[in-house]
Amino acid sequence: MTREPEPASEPDLVDTLAHTAFVVTGALTRIAAEHDVSLTLVRVLGILRDHRRRMAELAERVGVDRSTMSGLVDRAEQRGLLARHPDPDDRRSVRVDITPEGRALAVRIYGQLSAELAPLIARVPEGRRAGLAAELEQLLD
Amino acid sequence: MTREPEPASEPDLVDTLAHTAFVVTGALTRIAAEHDVSLTLVRVLGILRDHRRRMAELAERVGVDRSTMSGLVDRAEQRGLLARHPDPDDRRSVRVDITPEGRALAVRIYGQLSAELAPLIARVPEGRRAGLAAELEQLLD
DNA sequence: TATTGTTATACTCTATAACTATA
DNA sequence: TATAGTTATAGAGTATAACAATA
Numbered sequence: 001m002t003r004e005p006e007p008a009s010e011p012d013l014v015d016t017l018a019h020t021a022f023v024v025t026g027a028l029t030r031i032a033a034e035h036d037v038s039l040t041l042v043r044v045l046g047i048l049r050d051h052r053r054r055m056a057e058l059a060e061r062v063g064v065d066r067s068t069m070s071g072l073v074d075r076a077e078q079r080g081l082l083a084r085h086p087d088p089d090d091r092r093s094v095r096v097d098i099t100p101e102g103r104a105l106a107v108r109i110y111g112q113l114s115a116e117l118a119p120l121i122a123r124v125p126e127g128r129r130a131g132l133a134a135e136l137e138q139l140l141d
Numbered sequence: 142m143t144r145e146p147e148p149a150s151e152p153d154l155v156d157t158l159a160h161t162a163f164v165v166t167g168a169l170t171r172i173a174a175e176h177d178v179s180l181t182l183v184r185v186l187g188i189l190r191d192h193r194r195r196m197a198e199l200a201e202r203v204g205v206d207r208s209t210m211s212g213l214v215d216r217a218e219q220r221g222l223l224a225r226h227p228d229p230d231d232r233r234s235v236r237v238d239i240t241p242e243g244r245a246l247a248v249r250i251y252g253q254l255s256a257e258l259a260p261l262i263a264r265v266p267e268g269r270r271a272g273l274a275a276e277l278e279q280l281l282d
Numbered sequence: 283t284a285t286t287g288t289t290a291t292a293c294t295c296t297a298t299a300a301c302t303a304t305a
Numbered sequence: 306t307a308t309a310g311t312t313a314t315a316g317a318g319t320a321t322a323a324c325a326a327t328a
Binding site: 174195196197207208210211212215228231232233234235 | 308309310311312313319320
Binding site: 017046129135 | 159255273
Protein backbone atom coordinates (compact mmCIF):
# COMPACT_ATOMS: atom_id res chain seq x y z
CA MET A 1 0.00 0.00 0.00
CA THR A 2 1.26 3.44 -0.93
CA ARG A 3 0.72 6.40 1.36
CA GLU A 4 -0.11 9.82 -0.03
CA PRO A 5 1.54 12.39 2.20
CA GLU A 6 0.27 15.36 0.18
CA PRO A 7 -3.40 14.85 -0.55
CA ALA A 8 -4.25 17.85 -2.70
CA SER A 9 -1.47 20.42 -3.01
CA GLU A 10 2.00 20.29 -4.52
CA PRO A 11 4.14 22.25 -2.10
CA ASP A 12 7.40 21.79 -3.96
CA LEU A 13 6.10 23.23 -7.19
CA VAL A 14 4.25 25.96 -5.30
CA ASP A 15 7.45 26.96 -3.54
CA THR A 16 9.29 27.00 -6.83
CA LEU A 17 6.63 29.10 -8.50
CA ALA A 18 6.78 31.57 -5.62
CA HIS A 19 10.56 31.64 -5.85
CA THR A 20 10.33 32.26 -9.59
CA ALA A 21 7.86 35.06 -9.03
CA PHE A 22 10.11 36.78 -6.48
CA VAL A 23 13.18 36.59 -8.73
CA VAL A 24 11.44 37.81 -11.87
CA THR A 25 9.37 40.46 -10.11
CA GLY A 26 12.43 41.65 -8.24
CA ALA A 27 14.40 42.05 -11.45
CA LEU A 28 11.56 43.84 -13.19
CA THR A 29 10.90 46.14 -10.23
CA ARG A 30 14.57 47.12 -10.12
CA ILE A 31 14.72 47.73 -13.87
CA ALA A 32 11.53 49.76 -13.70
CA ALA A 33 12.97 51.88 -10.87
CA GLU A 34 16.05 52.58 -12.99
CA HIS A 35 13.67 54.16 -15.50
CA ASP A 36 11.63 55.91 -12.78
CA VAL A 37 8.46 53.92 -13.29
CA SER A 38 6.58 51.51 -11.05
CA LEU A 39 6.03 47.82 -11.67
CA THR A 40 2.36 48.57 -12.17
CA LEU A 41 3.07 51.09 -14.91
CA VAL A 42 5.41 48.60 -16.57
CA ARG A 43 2.54 46.14 -16.67
CA VAL A 44 0.21 48.77 -18.11
CA LEU A 45 2.74 49.61 -20.82
CA GLY A 46 3.03 45.89 -21.61
CA ILE A 47 -0.72 45.52 -21.91
CA LEU A 48 -1.10 48.62 -24.10
CA ARG A 49 1.64 47.51 -26.46
CA ASP A 50 -0.85 45.10 -28.00
CA HIS A 51 -4.26 46.74 -27.56
CA ARG A 52 -5.79 50.05 -26.61
CA ARG A 53 -7.81 49.55 -23.40
CA ARG A 54 -10.42 51.31 -21.33
CA MET A 55 -9.62 52.44 -17.78
CA ALA A 56 -11.77 49.76 -16.18
CA GLU A 57 -10.16 47.03 -18.28
CA LEU A 58 -6.69 48.16 -17.29
CA ALA A 59 -7.59 48.28 -13.61
CA GLU A 60 -9.15 44.84 -13.75
CA ARG A 61 -6.22 43.24 -15.57
CA VAL A 62 -3.58 44.74 -13.33
CA GLY A 63 -5.61 44.11 -10.18
CA VAL A 64 -5.98 47.62 -8.78
CA ASP A 65 -8.93 49.88 -8.09
CA ARG A 66 -10.13 52.22 -10.83
CA SER A 67 -9.23 55.23 -8.73
CA THR A 68 -5.69 53.91 -8.47
CA MET A 69 -5.50 53.45 -12.23
CA SER A 70 -6.87 56.94 -12.71
CA GLY A 71 -4.01 58.49 -10.75
CA LEU A 72 -1.43 56.25 -12.39
CA VAL A 73 -2.61 57.23 -15.86
CA ASP A 74 -2.58 60.89 -14.77
CA ARG A 75 1.10 60.75 -13.94
CA ALA A 76 2.02 58.67 -16.99
CA GLU A 77 0.10 61.08 -19.20
CA GLN A 78 1.96 64.05 -17.74
CA ARG A 79 5.18 62.27 -18.64
CA GLY A 80 4.00 61.65 -22.20
CA LEU A 81 3.92 57.86 -21.88
CA LEU A 82 0.16 57.39 -22.18
CA ALA A 83 -2.73 59.37 -23.66
CA ARG A 84 -6.45 59.47 -22.89
CA HIS A 85 -8.95 59.53 -25.75
CA PRO A 86 -12.75 59.61 -25.71
CA ASP A 87 -14.59 56.42 -26.58
CA PRO A 88 -16.97 57.10 -29.47
CA ASP A 89 -19.12 54.11 -28.52
CA ASP A 90 -19.63 55.04 -24.85
CA ARG A 91 -19.23 58.58 -23.68
CA ARG A 92 -18.63 57.46 -20.10
CA SER A 93 -15.53 55.55 -21.13
CA VAL A 94 -11.95 56.64 -21.66
CA ARG A 95 -9.58 54.82 -23.96
CA VAL A 96 -5.97 54.75 -22.92
CA ASP A 97 -3.31 54.60 -25.63
CA ILE A 98 0.42 54.13 -25.38
CA THR A 99 2.41 56.95 -26.99
CA PRO A 100 5.52 56.40 -29.12
CA GLU A 101 7.57 57.47 -26.09
CA GLY A 102 5.73 54.96 -23.91
CA ARG A 103 6.30 52.23 -26.46
CA ALA A 104 9.99 53.01 -26.69
CA LEU A 105 10.26 52.83 -22.90
CA ALA A 106 8.41 49.50 -22.83
CA VAL A 107 10.78 48.08 -25.44
CA ARG A 108 13.79 49.23 -23.42
CA ILE A 109 12.50 47.82 -20.15
CA TYR A 110 11.37 44.44 -21.46
CA GLY A 111 14.57 44.19 -23.50
CA GLN A 112 16.60 44.77 -20.38
CA LEU A 113 14.59 42.07 -18.59
CA SER A 114 15.42 39.64 -21.40
CA ALA A 115 19.07 40.52 -21.16
CA GLU A 116 19.15 40.06 -17.39
CA LEU A 117 17.30 36.75 -17.49
CA ALA A 118 19.46 35.39 -20.32
CA PRO A 119 22.13 33.99 -17.97
CA LEU A 120 19.44 32.20 -15.98
CA ILE A 121 17.81 30.77 -19.07
CA ALA A 122 21.21 29.61 -20.26
CA ARG A 123 21.24 27.12 -17.38
CA VAL A 124 18.39 25.22 -19.00
CA PRO A 125 19.52 22.97 -21.88
CA GLU A 126 18.60 24.66 -25.13
CA GLY A 127 16.46 21.74 -26.24
CA ARG A 128 14.33 22.00 -23.10
CA ARG A 129 13.53 25.73 -23.16
CA ALA A 130 10.55 25.58 -25.47
CA GLY A 131 9.16 22.62 -23.55
CA LEU A 132 9.56 24.42 -20.24
CA ALA A 133 7.81 27.50 -21.60
CA ALA A 134 4.99 25.34 -22.97
CA GLU A 135 4.49 23.56 -19.66
CA LEU A 136 4.38 26.83 -17.78
CA GLU A 137 1.90 28.36 -20.21
CA GLN A 138 -0.27 25.28 -19.89
CA LEU A 139 -0.25 25.81 -16.16
CA LEU A 140 -1.14 29.50 -16.47
CA ASP A 141 -3.98 28.88 -18.92
CA MET B 142 21.53 27.95 -44.64
CA THR B 143 19.57 28.52 -41.48
CA ARG B 144 18.97 32.01 -40.11
CA GLU B 145 19.02 32.75 -36.41
CA PRO B 146 16.41 35.42 -35.70
CA GLU B 147 17.09 35.49 -31.94
CA PRO B 148 20.83 35.59 -31.41
CA ALA B 149 21.15 35.64 -27.63
CA SER B 150 17.86 35.89 -25.76
CA GLU B 151 14.88 33.56 -25.46
CA PRO B 152 11.87 35.88 -25.64
CA ASP B 153 9.29 33.15 -25.43
CA LEU B 154 10.57 31.79 -22.14
CA VAL B 155 11.14 35.34 -20.85
CA ASP B 156 7.53 36.24 -21.63
CA THR B 157 6.34 33.09 -19.92
CA LEU B 158 8.45 33.74 -16.85
CA ALA B 159 7.05 37.28 -16.66
CA HIS B 160 3.54 35.93 -17.07
CA THR B 161 4.17 33.41 -14.31
CA ALA B 162 5.51 36.13 -12.05
CA PHE B 163 2.43 38.31 -12.60
CA VAL B 164 0.00 35.50 -11.88
CA VAL B 165 1.74 34.23 -8.77
CA THR B 166 2.56 37.68 -7.41
CA GLY B 167 -0.98 38.82 -8.08
CA ALA B 168 -2.44 35.90 -6.16
CA LEU B 169 -0.06 36.38 -3.26
CA THR B 170 -0.65 40.15 -3.13
CA ARG B 171 -4.40 39.60 -3.03
CA ILE B 172 -4.13 36.93 -0.32
CA ALA B 173 -1.81 39.16 1.68
CA ALA B 174 -4.27 42.05 1.43
CA GLU B 175 -7.04 39.79 2.75
CA HIS B 176 -4.91 39.41 5.87
CA ASP B 177 -4.00 43.12 5.95
CA VAL B 178 -0.33 42.66 5.21
CA SER B 179 1.83 43.74 2.30
CA LEU B 180 3.60 41.46 -0.15
CA THR B 181 6.88 42.63 1.33
CA LEU B 182 5.86 41.58 4.83
CA VAL B 183 4.74 38.21 3.48
CA ARG B 184 8.21 37.73 2.06
CA VAL B 185 9.79 38.74 5.36
CA LEU B 186 7.61 36.26 7.22
CA GLY B 187 8.64 33.58 4.72
CA ILE B 188 12.32 34.33 5.22
CA LEU B 189 12.07 34.38 9.01
CA ARG B 190 10.24 31.06 9.12
CA ASP B 191 13.59 29.36 8.56
CA HIS B 192 16.17 31.67 10.13
CA ARG B 193 16.41 34.67 12.42
CA ARG B 194 17.91 37.56 10.41
CA ARG B 195 19.46 40.94 10.98
CA MET B 196 17.75 44.06 9.63
CA ALA B 197 20.36 44.61 6.91
CA GLU B 198 20.07 40.99 5.76
CA LEU B 199 16.30 41.26 5.49
CA ALA B 200 16.47 44.50 3.54
CA GLU B 201 19.05 43.06 1.15
CA ARG B 202 17.13 39.85 0.52
CA VAL B 203 13.82 41.57 -0.05
CA GLY B 204 15.38 44.34 -2.10
CA VAL B 205 14.40 47.43 -0.10
CA ASP B 206 16.33 50.13 1.73
CA ARG B 207 17.15 49.58 5.40
CA SER B 208 15.00 52.54 6.37
CA THR B 209 12.07 50.90 4.61
CA MET B 210 12.67 47.66 6.45
CA SER B 211 12.93 49.56 9.72
CA GLY B 212 9.44 51.01 9.30
CA LEU B 213 8.02 47.72 8.11
CA VAL B 214 9.39 45.89 11.13
CA ASP B 215 8.02 48.68 13.36
CA ARG B 216 4.48 48.10 12.17
CA ALA B 217 4.79 44.30 12.20
CA GLU B 218 6.19 44.45 15.70
CA GLN B 219 3.27 46.58 16.88
CA ARG B 220 0.97 43.91 15.50
CA GLY B 221 2.84 41.16 17.31
CA LEU B 222 4.08 39.44 14.15
CA LEU B 223 7.80 40.14 14.58
CA ALA B 224 10.10 40.95 17.48
CA ARG B 225 13.42 42.79 17.70
CA HIS B 226 16.20 41.38 19.85
CA PRO B 227 19.71 42.65 20.51
CA ASP B 228 22.59 40.86 18.81
CA PRO B 229 25.09 39.74 21.48
CA ASP B 230 27.90 39.59 18.90
CA ASP B 231 27.47 43.13 17.53
CA ARG B 232 25.77 45.81 19.55
CA ARG B 233 24.97 47.82 16.42
CA SER B 234 22.84 44.98 15.03
CA VAL B 235 19.26 44.00 15.63
CA ARG B 236 18.01 40.48 15.19
CA VAL B 237 14.48 40.11 13.94
CA ASP B 238 12.49 37.06 14.99
CA ILE B 239 9.11 35.81 13.88
CA THR B 240 6.62 35.43 16.73
CA PRO B 241 4.23 32.47 17.07
CA GLU B 242 1.48 34.77 15.78
CA GLY B 243 3.62 35.73 12.81
CA ARG B 244 4.40 32.11 12.09
CA ALA B 245 0.73 31.16 12.24
CA LEU B 246 -0.10 33.96 9.80
CA ALA B 247 2.68 32.83 7.44
CA VAL B 248 1.34 29.28 7.50
CA ARG B 249 -2.17 30.52 6.72
CA ILE B 250 -1.06 32.74 3.86
CA TYR B 251 1.28 30.27 2.17
CA GLY B 252 -1.30 27.53 2.67
CA GLN B 253 -3.90 29.65 0.94
CA LEU B 254 -1.47 30.25 -1.92
CA SER B 255 -1.01 26.49 -2.28
CA ALA B 256 -4.76 25.98 -2.32
CA GLU B 257 -5.29 28.68 -4.94
CA LEU B 258 -2.50 27.42 -7.19
CA ALA B 259 -3.62 23.80 -6.91
CA PRO B 260 -6.08 24.04 -9.84
CA LEU B 261 -3.30 25.50 -12.01
CA ILE B 262 -0.84 22.81 -11.01
CA ALA B 263 -3.47 20.19 -11.77
CA ARG B 264 -3.17 21.11 -15.44
CA VAL B 265 0.36 19.72 -15.50
CA PRO B 266 0.47 15.90 -15.73
CA GLU B 267 1.34 14.53 -12.31
CA GLY B 268 4.42 12.78 -13.60
CA ARG B 269 5.82 16.08 -14.93
CA ARG B 270 5.41 18.24 -11.85
CA ALA B 271 8.62 17.30 -10.08
CA GLY B 272 10.54 17.68 -13.32
CA LEU B 273 9.07 21.11 -13.96
CA ALA B 274 9.96 22.22 -10.44
CA ALA B 275 13.50 20.89 -10.87
CA GLU B 276 14.00 22.69 -14.16
CA LEU B 277 12.76 25.95 -12.70
CA GLU B 278 14.99 25.65 -9.66
CA GLN B 279 17.95 24.92 -11.91
CA LEU B 280 17.17 28.14 -13.73
CA LEU B 281 16.88 30.15 -10.52
CA ASP B 282 20.12 28.77 -9.09
C1' DT C 283 -30.71 51.73 -11.55
C1' DA C 284 -26.13 50.41 -12.96
C1' DT C 285 -21.69 51.61 -14.86
C1' DT C 286 -17.53 54.64 -15.98
C1' DG C 287 -14.36 57.53 -14.45
C1' DT C 288 -12.73 61.15 -11.22
C1' DT C 289 -11.77 63.43 -6.82
C1' DA C 290 -10.92 63.79 -1.78
C1' DT C 291 -8.96 61.49 1.90
C1' DA C 292 -5.98 58.63 4.59
C1' DC C 293 -2.53 55.28 5.13
C1' DT C 294 1.29 52.25 3.58
C1' DC C 295 5.44 51.75 0.95
C1' DT C 296 9.46 53.61 -0.63
C1' DA C 297 14.05 56.09 -1.06
C1' DT C 298 17.19 59.95 0.29
C1' DA C 299 19.59 62.36 3.64
C1' DA C 300 21.10 63.16 8.16
C1' DC C 301 21.92 61.29 12.50
C1' DT C 302 23.63 58.13 16.61
C1' DA C 303 26.00 54.26 18.24
C1' DT C 304 29.25 50.79 17.52
C1' DA C 305 33.02 48.36 15.05
C1' DT D 306 36.58 55.42 8.71
C1' DA D 307 33.03 52.21 7.90
C1' DT D 308 28.81 49.83 9.18
C1' DA D 309 24.00 49.02 11.50
C1' DG D 310 19.97 50.96 12.41
C1' DT D 311 16.72 54.86 13.08
C1' DT D 312 14.27 59.14 12.08
C1' DA D 313 12.49 62.99 9.25
C1' DT D 314 10.86 64.06 4.98
C1' DA D 315 8.63 63.78 0.61
C1' DG D 316 6.45 61.43 -3.05
C1' DA D 317 4.13 57.38 -5.27
C1' DG D 318 0.82 53.63 -4.73
C1' DT D 319 -3.20 52.03 -2.78
C1' DA D 320 -8.30 51.54 -1.36
C1' DT D 321 -12.70 53.62 0.33
C1' DA D 322 -16.31 56.72 -0.15
C1' DA D 323 -18.74 60.18 -2.53
C1' DC D 324 -19.66 62.27 -6.72
C1' DA D 325 -21.09 63.60 -11.86
C1' DA D 326 -22.04 61.94 -16.36
C1' DT D 327 -23.82 58.49 -19.15
C1' DA D 328 -26.06 54.03 -20.24
